[in-house]
Amino acid sequence: MTLETLVQLARSRTPADRSRVQLATTALAISGALLLGALRIARLGKAELDEGIYSNYVAESGLRSGLIAILIILALLTAGLAVQALRLGTAARERRMVALRMAGASSKQLRQLTVTDAAIAGFAGGLFAGPAYLLLSLLFGALPRMARILPGAEVLDVILWIPVVIAMTAAGAMIGSLLHRDGPVPAGPQSATPRRTGVIVGPVLMVLGVLTSGHLGYVAVTVAIAGFALFFVSISAVWIRVIGRRLLRSGDPANLLTGVRLVTDSRPASRIAMLLGCCGFLVGTLADGIAAVRADDTLGGSTAFYTTGFGLTIAGLAVVALTALGALIVGVADQLVDQRRQFASLTALGVDLPFLRRVIRRQLTAVAAPALAVGLLLGTLIGVGQIAGGAVNPFDLGNLPIAAALTAGGWLLGHLGGAAAGFLLRNQLRDALDPENLRAA
Amino acid sequence: MATAELVLGLLSGGPAHGYDVKRGHDAWFPDSRPLAFGQVYTTLGRLERDGLVEVVDKTSGGGPDRTVYALTSKGRDHLTDWLNDPVPPAWGSADEVLRKLVAAVRTGGDAAGFLARQRANHLRRIRELRETPADDDPTSPLVREYIVAHLDADLRWLDTALDRISEQRGTRS
Amino acid sequence: MSGSQAVLELDRVEYSYRRNTALRGVSLQLKPGEVVAVTGASGCGKSTLLHCAAGILTPDAGTIQVDGQDVAALREEERARLRRTKVGIVLQFGQLVPDLPLIDNVALPLLLDGHERGEAHLSAMNWLEQVGIADDADAVPTELSGGQTQRAAVARALVTGPSVVLADEPTGSLDSQGGQELLDVLLQAARYRGAALLMVTHDNLVASSADREIRLRDGLIQHEVSL
Numbered sequence: 001m002t003l004e005t006l007v008q009l010a011r012s013r014t015p016a017d018r019s020r021v022q023l024a025t026t027a028l029a030i031s032g033a034l035l036l037g038a039l040r041i042a043r044l045g046k047a048e049l050d051e052g053i054y055s056n057y058v059a060e061s062g063l064r065s066g067l068i069a070i071l072i073i074l075a076l077l078t079a080g081l082a083v084q085a086l087r088l089g090t091a092a093r094e095r096r097m098v099a100l101r102m103a104g105a106s107s108k109q110l111r112q113l114t115v116t117d118a119a120i121a122g123f124a125g126g127l128f129a130g131p132a133y134l135l136l137s138l139l140f141g142a143l144p145r146m147a148r149i150l151p152g153a154e155v156l157d158v159i160l161w162i163p164v165v166i167a168m169t170a171a172g173a174m175i176g177s178l179l180h181r182d183g184p185v186p187a188g189p190q191s192a193t194p195r196r197t198g199v200i201v202g203p204v205l206m207v208l209g210v211l212t213s214g215h216l217g218y219v220a221v222t223v224a225i226a227g228f229a230l231f232f233v234s235i236s237a238v239w240i241r242v243i244g245r246r247l248l249r250s251g252d253p254a255n256l257l258t259g260v261r262l263v264t265d266s267r268p269a270s271r272i273a274m275l276l277g278c279c280g281f282l283v284g285t286l287a288d289g290i291a292a293v294r295a296d297d298t299l300g301g302s303t304a305f306y307t308t309g310f311g312l313t314i315a316g317l318a319v320v321a322l323t324a325l326g327a328l329i330v331g332v333a334d335q336l337v338d339q340r341r342q343f344a345s346l347t348a349l350g351v352d353l354p355f356l357r358r359v360i361r362r363q364l365t366a367v368a369a370p371a372l373a374v375g376l377l378l379g380t381l382i383g384v385g386q387i388a389g390g391a392v393n394p395f396d397l398g399n400l401p402i403a404a405a406l407t408a409g410g411w412l413l414g415h416l417g418g419a420a421a422g423f424l425l426r427n428q429l430r431d432a433l434d435p436e437n438l439r440a441a
Numbered sequence: 442m443a444t445a446e447l448v449l450g451l452l453s454g455g456p457a458h459g460y461d462v463k464r465g466h467d468a469w470f471p472d473s474r475p476l477a478f479g480q481v482y483t484t485l486g487r488l489e490r491d492g493l494v495e496v497v498d499k500t501s502g503g504g505p506d507r508t509v510y511a512l513t514s515k516g517r518d519h520l521t522d523w524l525n526d527p528v529p530p531a532w533g534s535a536d537e538v539l540r541k542l543v544a545a546v547r548t549g550g551d552a553a554g555f556l557a558r559q560r561a562n563h564l565r566r567i568r569e570l571r572e573t574p575a576d577d578d579p580t581s582p583l584v585r586e587y588i589v590a591h592l593d594a595d596l597r598w599l600d601t602a603l604d605r606i607s608e609q610r611g612t613r614s
Numbered sequence: 615m616s617g618s619q620a621v622l623e624l625d626r627v628e629y630s631y632r633r634n635t636a637l638r639g640v641s642l643q644l645k646p647g648e649v650v651a652v653t654g655a656s657g658c659g660k661s662t663l664l665h666c667a668a669g670i671l672t673p674d675a676g677t678i679q680v681d682g683q684d685v686a687a688l689r690e691e692e693r694a695r696l697r698r699t700k701v702g703i704v705l706q707f708g709q710l711v712p713d714l715p716l717i718d719n720v721a722l723p724l725l726l727d728g729h730e731r732g733e734a735h736l737s738a739m740n741w742l743e744q745v746g747i748a749d750d751a752d753a754v755p756t757e758l759s760g761g762q763t764q765r766a767a768v769a770r771a772l773v774t775g776p777s778v779v780l781a782d783e784p785t786g787s788l789d790s791q792g793g794q795e796l797l798d799v800l801l802q803a804a805r806y807r808g809a810a811l812l813m814v815t816h817d818n819l820v821a822s823s824a825d826r827e828i829r830l831r832d833g834l835i836q837h838e839v840s841l
Contacts, residue, residue: 104698567822
């Protein structure tokens with residue numbers, strides 16, 4: 001296979017695939033921009049800087065490393081969205097792979113194609129990362145001094161851009177390589193083993209993180225959060241199936257259909273549940289922190305310092321949560337395209353648009369609302385503060401109303417997301433119900 | 442008409458007289474016209490003349506004439522040859538195919554082999570028809586399509602017959 | 615055994631799916647230029663036989679040789695190469711890459727084999743002409759009728775100059791008129807190229823164009839007759 005052929009075949013030309021790659025490219029561009037920000041701040045060196053120009057977060061050398069760590073974590077989270085985006089359209093891509101295999105492609109060539117596809121998205125993301133950083137730094141530059149956490153770009157930063165482009169291309173290739181599956185995925189029931197492993201390993205990691213937090217600081221927190229994520233993804237898969245089964249027994253046809261859709265493929269839903277749960281957890285933690293700072297009089301006049309930091313991070317996480325919801329919606333849209341024949345045959349049975357919208361809304365809220373609510377609840381109650389041995393006393397009763405409010409808010413947001421999805425997807429739903437689809441193979 | 446060969450087939454189980462032959466035939470083809478007595482006796486007479494059957498017993502007096510016929514070895518060979526021979530696929534040939542199949546099954550012949558050869562014959566005929574273009578007049582293509590469609594229908598029946606025969610063989614063994 | 619001159623040789627091939635046995639020891643040989651029809655009721659194992667011959671499925675027992683090469687002895691990479699250079703495949707439908715124009719779809723085996731695009735397109739164009747759809751070279755499969763995409767599939771099966779073409783119900787998705795036309799295109803193309811053709815079919819019209827009929831039943835050859 002020549003390079004030209006490789007690039008040509010790697011890039012699928014269906015509209016669905018194009019939007020999938022665009023989404024991944026965007027996510028990787030933002031990820032790259034955040035990485036660029038981390039590098040830009042790292043370039044400032046170890047010296048204390050003028051607090052009249054820079055935000056305290058940047059100016060104080062002790063805080064700089066923390067800011068860099070946060071930017072890298074956010075970069076990883078957005079890269080996670082790229083993973084989700086590249087996963088979309090599995091059925092269609094598998095059909096394409098089978099067709100290529102029929103034309104004589106070896107499994108090595110198929111892997112090359114998947115990796116190249118993702119690497120191109122990564123490369124494009126890396127290229128867009130530069131302008132994206134420029135835009136973000138200008139945007140942050142316009143904010144009050146404390147919020148100016150991204151220093152303006154300089155000509156010298158072009159040199160930083162090159163490794164970011166390389167890193168993003170590599171990240172894309174790695175995602176592609178991880179996602180590549182050789183041959184058709186067995187249609188049999190999903191194995192319960194990885195889920196069980198997650199349910200056991202997750203809490204173990206969480207406990208490990210908490211125990212070692214005194215010595216390992218950030219590393220321990222990361223371990224604990226990873227454990228939380230693992231536990232959440234495993235438990236949510238179990239729990240989504242439980243909900244699905246319960247809905248299956250329902251007499252209401254809309255619930256029945258929702259149940260079928262959840263039970264047949266719970267994987268994408270549980271992944272999104274994990275992402276939303278983790279976002280909720282972190283937002284809860286931060287809300288907890290803000291409450292603590294507000295309650296603590298010893299911190300004196302520098303509350304602006306804390307609240308700005310928390311506010312910015314909450315905003316960042318909210319963006320991530322919204323994007324995760326977006327990814328969930330895109331995933332559902334993708335399912336709709338994939339199963340349009342089945343939906344079209346529902347039309348023949350008298351299923352109309354409002355009914356299907358109800359099904360989709362239930363499918364989304366059944367996943368998003370509890371995930372957000374549980375994440376927020378646990379985040380506010382436990383929080384990273386306790387794990388890292390921070391300033392907050394464990395089980396502060398004053399936090400309970402906040403926890404309750406946030407949980408309710410998360411629940412509400414999940415429902416709003418479902419309703420919004422039903423609205424945003426109305427055209428796709430109408431297309432999916434079009435009896436014309438019965439003709440298409 | 443293959444009444445002669447059918448009579449040979451009916452006699453292959455052992456000697457029988459004319460009335461048994463007629464009854465046997467009618468039992469093999471319950472949905473067809475019964476064989477006339479006259480036809481049975483003229484056929485038997487012709488077969489005897491050709492040396493394919495012989496008279497093995499003759500009782501008379503006290504009732505109707507009871508002449509018992511049996512297959513000669515020549516007659517048995519003739520029957521085997523006939524059963525092995527596929528029918529030239531032509532319009533109206535299915536009767537003959539059916540006749541041979543029933544006779545082959547009833548006499549313990551190689552029914553599956555016959556069906557396979559018959560399939561081949563039919564397939565070959567379809568190919569011949571497809572390879573030579575029909576005459577350029579208004580009706581020739583119609584006739585051609587009619588024949589091909591009927592051959593195709595025969596083939597489908599041959600298909601199911603093959604499966605049924607194999608199943609029967611499977612359950613018996 | 616005349617194994618040395620057979621382009622495709624299956625020797626006592628067995629294959630089982632998880633629950634049921636599809637092939638219980640099937641042997642067959644295809645000589646160069648020969649056309650063989652494999653028939654039998656649904657579930658008799660005929661498609662499995664074809665997929666084994668194509669190297670898509672690996673038999674549990676028995677050997678398969680293409681052009682004298684034992685397929686099982688090859689590494690995956692070499693097997694894929696064999697599949698795209700020595701074996702052409704035409705399925706009932708759906709073997710074309712949905713988003714690629716016909717010209718690229720037909721050129722695909724050559725492109726995967728490392729040929730330059732221009733050169734591959736030239737061969738592909740010739741074959742598109744041969745099967746009568748050169749006008750649709752730039753269209754993608756979703757814009758075309760079943761008959762046209764099947765013609766493209768025939769062109770693709772032959773573009774690398776294979777010694778064997780395997781066809782699984784090639785006319786299965788077409789009406790009788792379209793099926794006959796495609797069958798003619800397939801036979802003509804195989805004959806033109808001198809390739810042996812193994813067709814799995816339940817269509818008597820397709821079977822009638824073969825030199826030999828092999829009928830399967832319950833994973834075994836029930837009979838084999840020359841036509």
